[in-house]
Amino acid sequence: MLYPWQESLWQNWQQLLDQRRLHHAVLLVAPLGSGREALAKQLAQTVLCQNGVTEPCGICHSCKLFEAGTHPDFHPLAPEQQGKQIGVDAVRKCNRWAVETSQLGGDRIIMIDYADAMGEAAANALLKTLEEPPSGCQFILLASALDNLLPTINSRCNKWRLAMPNEADTQRWVEKQLMQSIKLETVRLNNSAPIATMQFIEQGQDIRYGKLLEAFAAFLQPPHIGLYDVAGLCSSEGHNSLKWLSYFMVDCLKLQQGAAGHLVHSESLPLVQQAAAVVTPATLISQSRKANALYQQLERHTGLNAELLLVEWLTGFMAQ
Template sequence: MSLLPWQEPVWQELLQRQRGNGLPHAMLLTGNKGIGKHGLALHTAQWLLCQNRSGQACGECHSCKLWAAGSHPDFLLCVPEEGSRQIRIDAIRKVNEFLAQTPQISQSQVVILSPVEVMNANAANALLKTLEEPAGESYLLLETERFGSVLPTIRSRCQRLTLATPSAAQALSWLQQQGIDSEQASLALRLNMGAPLAALAWLQQERGRQQQQWQQQLGQWSRGELALQPLAESWSKIEMSDVTSWFYLVLSDCLKARMGVPAAQQTLAGDVQALCDCATLDPAKLLTLQAKVQAVLGQLLSGLGNYNKQLLCESLLLHWQALIQNGQSPSGTI
């Protein structure tokens, strides 16, 4: 994995640490989604395993060739199992067993665990001893998009490396180098918190068209042109964290508009004004609904939310209806 331009400062920090007192056994890579944390972790892992380690992995040694083939015996990637959002205790047991072995090719063993915030309590507890007393020359590279959601017991046993979001000019330049025109790149960056990789995926997967459809449907629901059940059923077939993230952006822009923030400074560039008259919204109800949606989104992203998808979509739509009509919020929770 080659480094991205904005990763160079963190990489130089790693090299300086290695030349000085050496690297810590557990490093926690933090930063927003879509800025390349996983690519940086893979780049670091290959370098740590390289038999001719210098400023970069050599790419020529036996270790690097095994890495390129995807069959390095001293590397382990720990992620949620397919169909699950959580990292469970069985996966961490495999990590512990792996690190208890002797390296086969390289001087060390490397584990990447991503994302660390989705470990359930049992898995996190099983990892603590390994973090406290790592076996031999082993390294754990933990990735997180939500540092505050990582258990304090995990955070305290790792050294944090923060990957900053690139500047707007740097992100725009990189997207243009990928063949994206300036206007599309700017729109994608605005809708993805300035994260270049997330913006590129947004464009490649045509998520903008999907979000535009959601907006049209929400507008139709707001005007009474769509029935609740079929709309909720349609939304329930989509990844719920995607729908909820977009809905949170809608509420955030409503709040910005209610406070007089110009449309150009809103994430959706004023599109919410087509959904409702933001000036008439009750700020207290808007903040309350936004907080509820944020809590649901956090549960979904952590793999802890066991929601009935259709009921969740119906609840979101009913709470939205109550908000724009300045009526009493529906009973029950989102």
């Protein structure tokens, strides 16, 4: 099933399919929570379909196997868990899939989600296969950004960016799905990605983040009571909480500089005003940078004592 914001890009792919001009390596650049896997799977099923050219027929043997998740010529690859790298051994397995004979006599599809999570050795192992693609093998790579992909991988792929709907459209779509009104700041916290916004609410993260934000704003007031409460809330929510709090700090900076026209925390303005009145701009800038660095550290290394590192970061507000 495709989502409304994917239709335009899908029509471009359909045109290439119709003209038999689809590149052997498609790189879809789209944020998490955009439904990118659904779009990639639509392309994969269409390529593998025994009847359709620009749409999967849904009734052939290939489509039935694909929909059941048992298609022998569809090979998905992703990190074993989010935040982990795709290792070189996994990519070598991809390379073996690429040269195997199709079990249904058609094409083979290799779909690599989180392609930007490939280590350098893994990316280099894939590179030769992309340079000399085996006949009848289609690669579909998905990534959130190009920054972490080797330039040589980028250059071997046909790149497509999935545009997110504007925040008003995302808000309307999520409200329609959930049959309830939602805050605009929830959309902004999730970078206008509709699926991410919907899951944020369905999983109760909006309520938990509201409690974290109140605790954080209270902690910023001298004499900075509740340090361990904030660290515990951040730790239980996961390192994404650092990303959200960095948005809050940037909102405080915007308010201090008279640029309050587009705050992420549009419905939490009193908390932004409260914090902006007591934290210096220098501290906000420094702590925002440290929060982003800590987020990257926790994203890459899952075995760290997150709560201890969060306490250390929070003490930076007490030294201003």
